[in-house]
Amino acid sequence: MTTPPSPPTTPTVLVLDAEPLPRLGRLTGRARIEHADASTLAERLPHADVLLVWDFTSHAVREAWPGDGPRPRWVHTASAGVDHLMCPELAGSDTVVTNARGVFDRPIAEYVAALVLAMAKDLPTTLRLQGERTWRHRESLRVAGTRACVVGSGPIGRAIAQTLKALGITVALVGRTARPGVHGPGELDRLLARADWVVAAAPLTDDTRGMFDARRFGMMQPSARFVNVGRGRLVVEDDLAEALTRRWIAGAALDVLVHEPLAPDSPLWTVPDLIVSPHMSGDTVGWRDELGAQFVELFDSWAAGGPLANVVDKKRGYVPGH
């Protein structure tokens, strides 16, 4: 089922809050907007027609989701991934889940290109030497003509592939199922072994959890560099730290971590040749307004009795499609 039942005349939209709040002025008179935080969510969920998971860093939904009985018929999350809210009760219910598919594609693709180019041109060393007032000429790498393997063939992975190709990089895209332009998981290891750049952009599912582990880092080229913009748990972080320390691979960048925010005493901050950034790859100026506008657009379609876009396959954990 991809469309929730038609809404009541003035549905109750419960917002799991985060600052800054979404701009939902356009729903005035058409929806009753209520707010919750982690402590009040369980109490308010049964009375809501729609849940807007605005705080997409929160795990409160899967803790508060009612087993049976009244519950929202539609849950929208202002994120691409749904791993933070999915639970067996929600997956098994007839509640429709939608996500923010589309908002983050191009910004994340640009962010990956920034990391790839920064590593190729050795920019972290340049900045460090600048801090030491040291002029030291080095040779750098051309990215044109190199090879990337992008894991994750959804809109984000495809946008990444498109942007890297525009820089002259040959890109192999790996998805859950082989199809034209996308390699199946059976080809992953072969492609990893010849990639100069490995980019993780897959959703977090039972199939992808921990897929980048010692075995996979061990099969990459010593000159390879790894980038994760998907979810922290795609990576076995200890294995990556060891692969970098032992120089199995030449570098890595993590924009997503198993534990966010990364604790000040985490050893990951100082792993050699590792760039750590605070889960910001998709968040360009105006992104929150785009996310709010996207929800209003989905609401308009739903209120008009139309089908909902961006409906997540709750068993798989992402929006299926090409």
Add this chain to the structure above:
Amino acid sequence: MTTPPSPPTTPTVLVLDAEPLPRLGRLTGRARIEHADASTLAERLPHADVLLVWDFTSHAVREAWPGDGPRPRWVHTASAGVDHLMCPELAGSDTVVTNARGVFDRPIAEYVAALVLAMAKDLPTTLRLQGERTWRHRESLRVAGTRACVVGSGPIGRAIAQTLKALGITVALVGRTARPGVHGPGELDRLLARADWVVAAAPLTDDTRGMFDARRFGMMQPSARFVNVGRGRLVVEDDLAEALTRRWIAGAALDVLVHEPLAPDSPLWTVPDLIVSPHMSGDTVGWRDELGAQFVELFDSWAAGGPLANVVDKKRGYVPGH
């Protein structure tokens, strides 16, 4: 005159040395290879048929160039710019000067893209915060849809324009003369005033020396960022430092400086929002071999009585062309 007179049977090629030496094994038996450094150049120049300026950081040629009398009929420099060797006596002579046009185009274009993306995604702050073990989410900029003004319409400027366009940036190219796809200098100020990115990639000539000064930084947008990959003296460095300190513009990156290497006590190392790199934008792994191979190829053509490519217009200071 674009072709030197046909060479003697076994011409003397004098190499102004720098480490590592060029690989000229392919000239064995066809040329007599001699070597000079700054102290011996004046003495050896009159006996050479060809001068290969392998040390392209040296100013020794313009100091050692013989006024009249015997001198090389062909000078090749392993660089794109010729400002370091040109002097009135050389410019006025019938000696042909060629340059390394073509070798650096794509690497420099990638380097500019790396700087633009790094500034858009605030990568220097990310690396600084990582050093402080601090997780601080920030919003960044999308580059797609922004506007760049690239000053310099030779092969390097055109490669930069092409690469930035591939990232979705709208690019205006400014050259010495207006022609299809290139704006003339009269439009520069108008284009600077609306650019998000200003890239200097022009040769150093009397027309371009000091062209980026307080007046031009003052007319840029406060959000604009400036990149110099041309020659240091295109920029009035004190004016740029002041523009950044007073926040007239948002950031800058200099890969070329008025004095190279930049002295440890230069105030430029610590100007806010300025990235300083050691004149490395074009120097990707293998670049020296490419430069050597390019000279051998030009030599082959010359020895066969053919025309020389990459002949510099000595009055203008660059290879004219489209």
